[in-house]
Amino acid sequence: MPEPLINLLSLDEPQMGALVRSLGWPSYRARQILRWLYRHRVRDIEKMTDLSLHDRTTLAAIATVQRSSCRTVLSSQDGTRKLLLTLADGMAVESVLIPDEDRLTLCVSTQVGCLLDCTFCLTGTLGLRRSLKTHEIIDQVLTAYEHVEKADQQITNLVFMGMGEPLANYEALEAAIMIITNKSWGLGWSPRRLVVSTAGLASRLEKVAALGVNIAISLNATTEAQRQLLMPAASRIASLQSLLMTCRHVSTLARRRVTFEYVLLAGINDQPADAQRLIALLQHLPCKVNLIPFNEFPGSRFRRPPDTDVLRFQTLLRQGGLDVFVRKSRGQDVLSACGQLGNLSTAVATTPLVLTASESRC
Numbered sequence: 012m013p014e015p016l017i018n019l020l021s022l023d024e025p026q027m028g029a030l031v032r033s034l035g036w037p038s039y040r041a042r043q044i045l046r047w048l049y050r051h052r053v054r055d056i057e058k059m060t061d062l063s064l065h066d067r068t069t070l071a072a073i074a075t076v077q078r079s080s081c082r083t084v085l086s087s088q089d090g091t092r093k094l095l096l097t098l099a100d101g102m103a104v105e106s107v108l109i110p111d112e113d114r115l116t117l118c119v120s121t122q123v124g125c126l127l128d129c130t131f132c133l134t135g136t137l138g139l140r141r142s143l144k145t146h147e148i149i150d151q152v153l154t155a156y157e158h159v160e161k162a163d164q165q166i167t168n169l170v171f172m173g174m175g176e177p178l179a180n181y182e183a184l185e186a187a188i189m190i191i192t193n194k195s196w197g198l199g200w201s202p203r204r205l206v207v208s209t210a211g212l213a214s215r216l217e218k219v220a221a222l223g224v225n226i227a228i229s230l231n232a233t234t235e236a237q238r239q240l241l242m243p244a245a246s247r248i249a250s251l252q253s254l255l256m257t258c259r260h261v262s263t264l265a266r267r268r269v270t271f272e273y274v275l276l277a278g279i280n281d282q283p284a285d286a287q288r289l290i291a292l293l294q295h296l297p298c299k300v301n302l303i304p305f306n307e308f309p310g311s312r313f314r315r316p317p318d319t320d321v322l323r324f325q326t327l328l329r330q331g332g333l334d335v336f337v338r339k340s341r342g343q344d345v346l347s348a349c350g351q352l353g354n355l356s357t358a359v360a361t362t363p364l365v366l367t368a369s370e371s372r373c
């Protein structure tokens with residue numbers, strides 16, 4: 012049985028160094044190959060033209076560049092695009108491109124399904140199929156690059172808010188962030204243009220903040236009881252009080268504001284009393300609040316509040332001194348809006364879908 016080929020995308024810099032050493036090559040070759048993979052995004056060793064033909068043949072005998080295949084792109088009427096990637100084991104993962112004025116944000120997934128069980132989230136209903144490997148996270152970015160280049164566009168922001176809880180897959184997430192921000196051979200992003208969103212794995216917040224990225228907390232509740240109802244698993248991992256205490260600490264340490272995401276659910280957490288409690292909880296915490304009117308999906312038990320209630324909630328928070336924004340729902344017709352990711356990954360479509368409107372998660 013021949014040895015399976017090494018996927019070059021699965022190697023980090025030290026592993027690539029070990030590979031080139033094992034071939035008797037100078038150590039700078041490792042960076043040359045990494046540059047081909049991430050700067051030039053080649054899918055074929057043959058295209059690494061600053062390696063001699065002999066070296067390319069030697070490398071191709073033991074290694075390959077194995078990318079996921081992008082099998083479906085759904086386009087919403089508002090310009091949001093949902094990309095469905097099929098992984099090597101046949102599982103599928105979704106990422107979303109969201110245009111907004113001069114910004115184009117890529118929302119990346121870190122798991123197939125999710126370990127947590129937030130009751131307002133479609134991804135949560137899938138359970139955890141598995142965590143993504145580093146190269147599967149990066150592959151979503153590389154695929155999105157290729158997709159937007161065709162339309163002569165550039166991705167300006169990158170958010171880890173797709174399927175899964177990023178901090179439950181911390182090692183792969185950190186390694187992916189290192190590649191995305193590596194200025195020598197990686198994608199060269201400033202960490203300031205990256206956001207990692209978590210449902211509240213408080214013990215890992217300090218570590219992720221040290222990477223220089225922005226942090227968003229999916230809060231959604233103002234009492235422990237409400238959080239237990241809406242985010243049962245997350246509330247068992249960290250209480251509301253301990254989560255907010257960690258946020259205070261991290262924000263001081265990183266000298267940066269924390270973003271709190273708050274999904275508004277009609278009649279559940281959108282009342283004036285909720286707003287008053289939220290103001291009290293976030294007092295003296297350098298932060299901003301993103302309100303996300305709930306994006307309904309088939310079978311969801313919650314309802315989206317009317318715009319007047321959303322506006323009332325926002326006004327109350329503003330009056331309480333909070334910096335608060337209402338996040339526009341994007342891509343609802345293709346289920347790419349917050350809380351709506353997961354439909355394609357399960358019902359993997361083999362025929363093109365016809366869309367009338369857009370779906371995603373928080």
Ligand code: SF4
Pocket residue numbers: 125126127128129132133134135136173174175176210229372373
């Ligand atoms: S909201 Fe986030 S953490 Fe909660 S179930 Fe959905 S994907 Fe998982």
